[in-house]
Amino acid sequence: MREAPRKVQFTDLEQIAKCGDASDRANICRALGNGSAKSSKEILARKKSPGTAVKDPVEAASGKLNDAYSRAPKEARRRFAQDHSDELLELLGEDVSIKSDQAPEIDAEIVPFTSKRAG
Template sequence: MGKLIAGTTTLPVAEIEVPQDRLRTVAEAKVKGLMEVIGIFGFTTPIEVRRAKGRFVLIDGAHRLEAMKRLGQNEIAVRAFDMSAQDARGREIAANLVAGMTPLQDAVFLAAWQSYYEERHPETRQGSAGAIARHGLQGNNCSFAELVASNRSVTPRQIRKATAAVRRLSSDELRILDGSPRPVPLDAIEKIGKIADADERATVVLRLASGQAKNVAAARRALGVERGVKAPPKDTLQEDLEALNKAWSRAGAIVRRRFVAANLDELRRLIADAEASDE
């Protein structure tokens, strides 16, 4: 699983390579917060790196590394390991799962953990109950799902359903959703994952992440209207007005007078309000 490299406790910031395929994007707010904390208390928690063909690659601590870069620090405290890229990914996943993130990031990392475990134990990909029990996949995934569920005040089943949905999304879709100003809720992740049409799913992701749609249903409904598949949403106020106008036009003079007499005070108030708004 990797061996700690003795004697390597600091490294030049510029020499640490950050992989392009990291599962979690760097959040601006967290970097700024860390810069303030480091400025007050100093750098207290080393980042983790692995040695790979003469260079050092980041495992865990992207926010800390970015904060130190912006603070103009030349060196950073590290814990350096000799380990494979596969095990480094597993270490990155586990550290972030325990720390807790947005609902989307939780689901992304749980999905990545499942993939990582299946790579280490290929026989579990078949879903065999015996294989899963022998190699601990069920217990491991359940423990992480339960941890995340307790942090989110949701059920482990909701977490697992969102995780399954994440595995059906592309890396671009996940990146766009992760960049949303508002965290994407678990139920939205699950609903997006059920959209089979790739073009529709991509459009829903963009509209939800940009705030053009308040939820998945609204985004799909608007897209359906644009494509001519669904009728535009009904304006209930306009429908009521048309119904009232139609009833008035059909009524005779006697019925109209009786209606005015029965609603005279309300009509006077409405007329006064209308005249006041025109001033």
């Protein structure tokens, strides 16, 4: 790639580093080295065939959020939940007026219990 007809850009090197498939990395390096492509994105675009399934952006964002949350320490998770509690409760359909210091009213039945061990 050092002797490529066009200078290889930093973004191309980043794309090569992010590439998970070894054959894709080799194809990018070969095409950039011999000058048959201008960028790594161009090479990867050639690989995609028409009709290829497009990734859902909501699904991709959800995956990133799940990954970041699962990797975060417990204290960071607590801080995140505290910082975004109003919005999270709204998304869950809960009453936003309920705060963490107020216990929600719950209809409960008191059931008497007697122990058989009492003697």
